[in-house]
Amino acid sequence: MGIPENINTAKIRGEKTLLNGITGEDAQTVADWKNEDEVFRFALSTDKPVTVESQRADIARTLRADEPYFLIRALETRKPIGYVRFDILDNERSKLLLRYALGEPEYRGKGFAFDALHAVLKHFFGNGALRVEAECYDFNEPGLKLLKKLGFSIEGRKRKAGYYYSTCMHFDVLVLGLLGEEFN
Numbered sequence: 399m400g401i402p403e404n405i406n407t408a409k410i411r412g413e414k415t416l417l418n419g420i421t422g423e424d425a426q427t428v429a430d431w432k433n434e435d436e437v438f439r440f441a442l443s444t445d446k447p448v449t450v451e452s453q454r455a456d457i458a459r460t461l462r463a464d465e466p467y468f469l470i471r472a473l474e475t476r477k478p479i480g481y482v483r484f485d486i487l488d489n490e491r492s493k494l495l496l497r498y499a500l501g502e503p504e505y506r507g508k509g510f511a512f513d514a515l516h517a518v519l520k521h522f523f524g525n526g527a528l529r530v531e532a533e534c535y536d537f538n539e540p541g542l543k544l545l546k547k548l549g550f551s552i553e554g555r556k557r558k559a560g561y562y563y564s565t566c567m568h569f570d571v572l573v574l575g576l577l578g579e580e581f582n
Contacts, residue, residue, distance in 0.1 A: 400491030400526045405466045412517035414510055417468040420461075420481060424469055425454035427478055431501025466494070466522075470514040472505065479505045482518055484530070492528040507540075515548055523578040535560055536570040549581050550574040 406419035420428070432438065432448040460467045460483065467483040480500035487493040500511045519530060532550055534541040553575045558568035 400486075400488070400528070401466070401494070401522050402525055403464055403491075405464070406461060406468070408521065410468065410517050410521045411473070412513035414473050415479075415514040415517065416471045416473050416476070417482065417514060417518055418471065420457055420467045420469045420483075422454050422457050424478070425450050425457055427469075427501070428457070428481055429453040431480065431499055434501060434503070436503065436506075466518075468518065470498075470500070470510070472510065477502070479510060480514070482514060484522075487531070492526060494522065494527060494530045496530050496532040511544055512547060515544070519548065519576070519581055523581050528578055530576050532574045532576075533571050534574070536572050542572065542574075545574050548576065550576045551580075 408417075408419070410417040429448045429450045429452075432453070457467065463486070465484060465486050468481065469478050470480040470482060471477060472479050479502040480498065482496070482498040484497070485495040487495055496515075498511065498515060500506050505511075522530070530550075532545050533556075534545065536542075536555070551574060552572055554573040556571040556573060559571040560569040561567070562569070
């Protein structure tokens with residue numbers, strides 16, 4: 399069986415981060431992050447600007463569907479620094495698609511994203527998840543390095559699947575996967 403229902407009530411702790419369920423009150427913060435240039439550059443979505451209303455609706459839809467969506471906080475300060483969420487890909491809740499962003503620039507490159515993702519993957523694989531997938535642009539070197547460090551393997555390439563309206567350019571999207579038995 400897969401991850402339990404009502405997973406968003408869980409508090410997941412890493413060594414540097416604390417993850418707690420997101421709420422509609424977090425919509426402004428998440429919208430601000432998604433509109434930040436670096437987050438937008440690597441996001442597979444092309445909807446910019448992201449509005450608070452659209453983010454509030456997205457959070458509400460995700461919570462109604464009981465899909466995991468967590469706010470990442472720096473453990474020492476409890477400051478919100480990013481988010482991690484999963485789309486559930488099967489009825490058994492055992493196959494998931496990972497989506498994440500570290501929205502606060504001063505926390506990037508310091509192990510916070512690794513810590514948060516490692517903690518949530520450990521929690522999910524320990525609670526019945528079989529497989530987690532992720533996607534990233536082929537030019538997203540920091541994201542690819544992080545996913546590989548977590549144990550993900552490249553499983554495929556979707557050619558010219560990403561498109562930037564601002565530059566009118568297409569980019570390849572890499573598909574990665576991680577099985578519970580491979581995670582350490």
